[in-house]
Amino acid sequence: MIKVEDLTKSYGKNQVLKKISFEVRKNEIFGLLGPNGAGKTTTMECMEGLRGFNSGSISIMGLNPDEAAKRKLIGIQLQSSSLPSNITVKESMELFCVWNKVNPRYDLLETFGLKEMGNKQYRAMSTGQKRRLHLALALACEPKIIFLDEPTAGLDVEARVALHQEIRELKEKGATILLASHDMAEVEALCDRVGIIVEGKIKKIGTPNEIILEVRRDTLIKIKPSGKIEAKLLKNVVLKDLKEGYYRFAAADLLEGLSEIVSYLKENNLELLDLIIDKPTLEERFIEIAREDK
Numbered sequence: 191m192i193k194v195e196d197l198t199k200s201y202g203k204n205q206v207l208k209k210i211s212f213e214v215r216k217n218e219i220f221g222l223l224g225p226n227g228a229g230k231t232t233t234m235e236c237m238e239g240l241r242g243f244n245s246g247s248i249s250i251m252g253l254n255p256d257e258a259a260k261r262k263l264i265g266i267q268l269q270s271s272s273l274p275s276n277i278t279v280k281e282s283m284e285l286f287c288v289w290n291k292v293n294p295r296y297d298l299l300e301t302f303g304l305k306e307m308g309n310k311q312y313r314a315m316s317t318g319q320k321r322r323l324h325l326a327l328a329l330a331c332e333p334k335i336i337f338l339d340e341p342t343a344g345l346d347v348e349a350r351v352a353l354h355q356e357i358r359e360l361k362e363k364g365a366t367i368l369l370a371s372h373d374m375a376e377v378e379a380l381c382d383r384v385g386i387i388v389e390g391k392i393k394k395i396g397t398p399n400e401i402i403l404e405v406r407r408d409t410l411i412k413i414k415p416s417g418k419i420e421a422k423l424l425k426n427v428v429l430k431d432l433k434e435g436y437y438r439f440a441a442a443d444l445l446e447g448l449s450e451i452v453s454y455l456k457e458n459n460l461e462l463l464d465l466i467i468d469k470p471t472l473e474e475r476f477i478e479i480a481r482e483d484k
């Protein structure tokens with residue numbers, strides 16, 4: 191669907207993209223994950239046809255980014271300066287939809303909490319409100335490919351949940367979505383595959399699960415029983431420490447470890463007062479990868 195090959199981009203002498211290559215498959219949500227300044231926005235802007243690049247190639251459904259944009263294959267969150275200051279929320283939706291030859295999506299204004307401010311002028315909107323309007327417009331013409339750059343930054347919890355739901359529905363309807371973010375939980379929850387970009391280079395591509403499996407530590411099971419546990423008798427878990435009545439066990443296999451602990455508690459008439467499972471996360475692997483070259 192999208193193929194980026196050996197993409198390089200410099201701002202003056204500062205080379206910010208250093209031969210980036212990745213593919214986005216049809217109907218997947220692909221997350222571009224990276225620390226501040228890694229090159230996510232620059233990569234997205236090159237793909238959107240908004241920014242030139244020095245070398246390499248970008249193919250979007252077989253077209254170059256300019257052509258793909260002209261044919262309205264891609265939906266982009268507009269930049270803040272791109273709407274006239276006196277246009278209202280409702281007018282901007284209508285204008286955008288007439289331009290794209292689709293029916294206005296007033297429901298999206300409702301989804302993003304903008305319904306009540308249909309007559310508000312763009313210049314009077316807060317940054318968060320503008321952001322939500324840009325998202326509603328980006329999604330309104332149901333493009334085949336959608337680029338979202340930090341879509342939930344500055345959104346409140348309700349709008350964030352609504353946006354996640356909207357993204358999932360767009361995928362169900364067949365869209366391909368590229369999402370740049372440094373929000374690990376968001377990427378883990380939404381993305382089918384993730385590319386980790388650090389200092390202008392792609393360091394890792396895989397599903398969130400594949401990447402999490404690379405974390406070099408066991409899952410930790412933290413429990414508070416109603417009495418003492420003879421930890422030496424347990425074969426599937428290793429006691430790491432015992433603090434304030436909490437036993438922290440490492441388990442190579444979570445289910446086996448957990449079932450052994452539960453059986454032990456039952457056999458010894460102990461109650462389980464608290465249970466915390468601490469599994470490796472995408473964030474842990476991301477931090478390892480970001481530090482690898484330092």
Ligand SMILES: Nc1ncnc2c1ncn2[C@@H]1O[C@H](COP(=O)(O)OP(=O)(O)OP(=O)(O)O)[C@@H](O)[C@H]1O
Pocket residue numbers: 201206224225226227228229230231232233372
């Ligand atoms: N218009 C520009 N002119 C000069 N340098 C730029 C410009 N835009 C970005 N940069 C630089 O390019 C590098 C990559 O920036 P980019 O915005 O692509 O990163 P990012 O991963 O999106 O970061 P963030 O998560 O902070 O948004 C940074 O060092 C940034 O300072």
